[in-house]
Amino acid sequence: MVSIGGLLVLLSMRVAAGQGDGWIMNITSNIYGFPWIPADKLSDRNSPRFKEAQNFFCGKINEMFRSEPVVGNAVKERYYRCFICNFKQTNLHFEAPVSFTYSLVFNGSDPVPKAVVDGLIASNTEIYHFGNKVWNLIGDWLVNRVDVTMVSVNMSDYIKQKKQEKQNPNIEIDIVVSIHVDLVNFTLTPELADPTSPEFTKLETSVCKDISQAVHGSFPSHKGCDVTSIVNNSVAGRIIMTINLTFGWDREVIYPHMIASLIIENAPRQVVNNEIVISIGNVQILERSFMKAANRAVQDTRDRPDNNPCFPDKNNVILPDMTNPLGYISCNHGNEVRFTCDQNMAFDPKTSKCVKSATVLA
The missing domain is CATH 2.170.140 (Antimicrobial Protein, Tachycitin; Chain A)
Known part of the structure; x- marks a missing residue:
């Protein structure tokens, strides 16, 4: 999921005249709370993290501009593609340490009606006002736009670039379903509370083996399973395990409640203190907590x-x-x-x- 910034606020706009057969709109924005991590190598367009971010972001842009109806919409009919030019570290804004510039490419020799572009993107984003700025939300990126330029271009340059990218496809984005479940008859030792311990790893392996066997047949895009934590919830008086299930991006529709149902159907069950308990790996899980957690995961809890x-x-x-x-x-x-x-x-x-x-x- 991705966000596009401050598209209702225009701080500056420059249009360069030209004789090309296409137009490109370059938009520079700040990203709220997006950390600059040197190891990610976001300054390198060939780094896996850069490609991952571009694939994710432009995938959402494409959804906006290519969704029906296209015919009759001056912008959608001309829209060709999206790509990210760069990411930069900035010290200008404490809350937004990273800025990036992305480009939208359109066919046609006439200038792009910018107001229509703004309206289309704004209608597909959620808008937030804080820090005396306007932020747009798509997914978990909050972005405030700071600059826009429009330049006449030759479409052949971007068609060629598109073909080159197809030969080196970007890294796929994963969908992660996070589920919190209640454990039954479980003793939380210091070792099992430590995700780096051999005991934790052994337990995680047993749990994820059963889950993967139950899920993979119906969800071929299933990539993996991780137990991220086991903690004592003093409020509810229970021990809670968090399980993350990873699926490939854009291969199939992922319904967390269907995933939970598959796991439950394939797990041995018994009644403990008038509650249905299922056995997954080396742990026993309260069945209703599994289903409740999956239903909650359907909602956007970002x-x-x-x-x-x-x-x-x-x-x-x-x-x-x-x-x-x-x-x-x-x-x-x-x-x-x-x-x-x-x-x-x-x-x-x-x-x-x-x-x-x-x-x-x-």
Whole structure:
């Protein structure tokens, strides 16, 4: 998922006259909270990270400009392609340490109606106002536009470049489904709480082996499984395991609840304390927590500065969920994870625990 920046705010615009058979719109934007990591080599157009970001970003741009109806839309009919020119580190904005320039290529000798381009992109993005700036959101990039140029070009130059890129296809983007499940009859030792320990790795292998066998037949794009953490949730009084399932980008539609159903159907089950428990690898998991977590994963739970109560860096903090009176939010280094208390239970902000509903009302 990707965002495009500040397209309702025009700080500057320059149009270069020319006699070409196409036009290119170059847009420079700041990216909110996008870290500059030297190892990513974003300054190198041939680096895997650069190609990954370009593939992801321009894939979303293509969705906007190529979605039906195309005929009758002056911009969609002329749109040819998108590519990223560069990423740059900037110290001008603390909240946006990286800027990038991307280009939109259009057929035709007449200048591109910029207002139509702005309107099309704005209608396909969510807009946020903070820091005295306007930010557009697509996926998990928040971008504020700072400069635009339009240049007349020869389309043959970009058609040739497109053919060269097809010979060296970009790295595919992955879809990751993250699921939090409740463990039953599980003793959390210091070793199992440490993702780098041999004990943790052994447990992860057993869990992911069963999950991969259940999923791969119905989802050929399944690439892998990882257990990222096992933690003690003191609020709910449970031990929670987080499982990440990775799938190839744009190969098939991924429905988390269908994935959960497949895993549940293929897992041995038993009744423990009047609850259905499934066995996956060397652990027992509360079945309803698996399904609840998958249904929650369908929703867009990406952090956004304007509605993320954990922003910017709250850690080990439990907060009430203002959108769910029965729920609460666990903050982990600025990231939020939402939970819901069991039936007949509600979150008590005074004790930061799930208690009987009558107790909270009292």
